Amino acid sequence: MSDYKTISILITALGGEGGGTLMNWILECARNQKLFVQGTSVPGVAQRTGSTSYYIEICDRNFHNEKEPILSLYPKPGRVDIVIASELLEAARVLEKGYVNPDSTTLITSSSRIFTNLEKSHLADGRFDQEKILKTCKNMSKNFICLDLNTIASDHSTIVSATMFGALAGSGALPWKKNICENIFQDNIFGKNSLLGFNFAYEQVKANSKGIAANKKNIKINEENIINKINDSFSDGFANIVKIGKERCFDYQNNKYSELFLKRVQKILLVINKEDPKKVAVAENIIRRLALWMTYEDIPRVAQLKIKPDRFKKIKKEINIKSNQILLIQDIFKPGINEIAAMLPNKIGKWFIKNKKIVSYLPFIGKGMKINSLTIFGFIVLKFLSSFRYIRPISLRYKEEQRNIDIWIDNIILSLNKSISFTEGLADMPQILKGYGDTWDRGIKKYNKINDALIKNKLNNIVEKDGLILKEAILISMNDIETEKLDIFLQNNL
Structure with missing residues (x-):
């Protein structure tokens, strides 16, 4: 009987997704830990850009002056400890071949799909049933971890192998600590992006006690369950903040937008x-x-608030208007090119900004307009402007804001277990972004300067002073309209 144990890992990916790179990372980690390891690869061209599998066996010790064991060159059905797939149907193919054992196998897969030629050429809807695959994966494995590894990779400008590595490390199945994996990544732009993707996938897996991470595309949130969990787990004040935030998002856009808020919460x-x-x-x-x-x-939000009945009631109460008096309210608008472009559909908005000279000849650009919101004409104008909120989800600024919000949340998740002080600074970053027009332009300029200098390159190596520096930078940006003091401060604290 052998005096050593082995861990077997089967990686399945498509051509060009970095499956071989992932195998090499695992091999390098094992060798750095002085463990005896062997890896083999089997390329394939069956569909899409080619399905490829990689098989690794890791011994729990080394054999310096002893006879080395003979490890298997290929996986055996029912005897694989860990299976990780870059795509959901690849996980199903591994299940079909019998490699996953319900009593011993940890199955990790991305929930994303890259459709096969058969699916794409079908005359009707030839897609495989995703829900059935997920249910089968869960039932046929001892531990099942599923998250959108491809989207995470795309969000962090890396390839899926990096996020697969993060999910694998987060599962706790590897016989070494997280920092051993982190040391593998090169110190260049691609290496840093890969490390960010690795860490985010790792945190997502660790965060979910059941091991099934939230899937951005395929898992519908239950609004009542989320609110009930918050009410049960947190204080009334905390739950009230969530409730007010949800109501604010509903008033701002619609029910779908309030659900997005809850999903982010x-x-x-x-x-x-x-x-x-x-x-x-x-x-x-x-x-x-x-x-x-x-x-x-x-502009749509400001116009929406200008014609709310509660606003008129509040004004009348504040000035104590008499029944025999007439109220006139003059709202002043001075829309700039950027403000108008921001509320227009993405491509049209970009055209507006690109052709500023032509657009500047429009009669209302950059000129102050006085609108009496209590007159029929004034109300109709403001109502028309507020109606642009219905196309807000395809507007130029909406896309920019949502992308920045998602990156901000990802950064918070990465920093939370490393430094509370730094996370506090990150939490305060949005207060730099206020208003619209010139105010917002100045804010986003400062936001990007701080983000590039103090956040992007610090997330993977945060020290305690970084939190204090970040907070100081935010304070400077809030107290100074221009960026000169902020530029000097950032230059001195790179």
């Missing part, structure tokens, strides 16, 4: 230890900032 709370008062306090601030950021001010 849920994503944040997955990595929050509710027993740690510091982290709960940070989470409270994050959710407050999230609600405000998601309801950013643009």
Whole structure:
């Protein structure tokens, strides 16, 4: 009987997805830990850009002056410890071949799909049933981890092998610690992006106690369940902030947008230890900032607020208007090119900005307009402007804001377990972005400067002073309209 144990890993990916790179990372980690390891690859050209599999066996020790064991060159059905797939149908193919054992195999897969030629050439809907695949994967494996590894990779400008490595490390199945994996990545732009993707996938897997991470595309959130969980797990004040944020997003856009807010709240709370008062306090601030950021001010929002009945009631109460007096309210608008472009559909908005000279000849650009919102004409104008909120999801600024919000949340998740001080600074970043027009232009300029200098390159190696520096930079940007002081401060603290 052998005096060593082995861990067997089967990697399935498509051509060009970095499956071989992932295998080499695992081999290098094992050899750095002085473990005896062997890896083999079997390329294939069956479909799409070619399905490829890689098989690794890792011994729990080395054999310096002993006879080395003979390890298998290929996986054996029912005897694979870990299976990781870059795509959902690849996981199904491994199941079909019998490599996954319900009593011993950890199955990790991306929920994303790259359709086969058979699916794409079908005369009707030839797609495989995704729900059936997910259910089968869960039932046929001992541990099942499923998250959208391709989207995570895309969000972090890397390839799926990096996020597969992060999910694999997060599963706890590898016989070494996380930092051993992190040391594999090269110190260049691609290496840093890969490390960000690795860390995010790792945190997503760790955050979910059941091992099934939230899937951006395929898992519908249950609004009532989320709210009930928050009510049960957190204070009334905390739950009230979530409730107000949800209502604010509904008023700003629609029910779908309020669900997006709850989905983001849920994503944040997955990595929050509710027993740690510091982290709960940070989470409270994050959710407050999230609600405000998601309801950013643009022309449709301002117009919408101008004609709300509550506004007129408040004004009448404040000035104590008499029944025999007439109220006139003059709202001043001075729309610039960027403000108008921001509320238009993405491509049209970009055209507006690109052709500023032509657009500047329009009569209302950059000129102050006085609108009496209590007259029929004034109300119709404001109502028309507010109606642009219905096309907001395809507008230029909406796409930019949502992308920045998602990156901000991802950065918070990565930093939370490394430095509370740095996470507090990250939570306060959105307050730099205020208003619209010139105010917003100045804010986003400062935001990007701080993000590039103090956040992007620090996330994977945060020290305690980084949090204090980030907070100071935010304070400077809030107190100074121009960027000169901020530029000097950032230059001195790179």
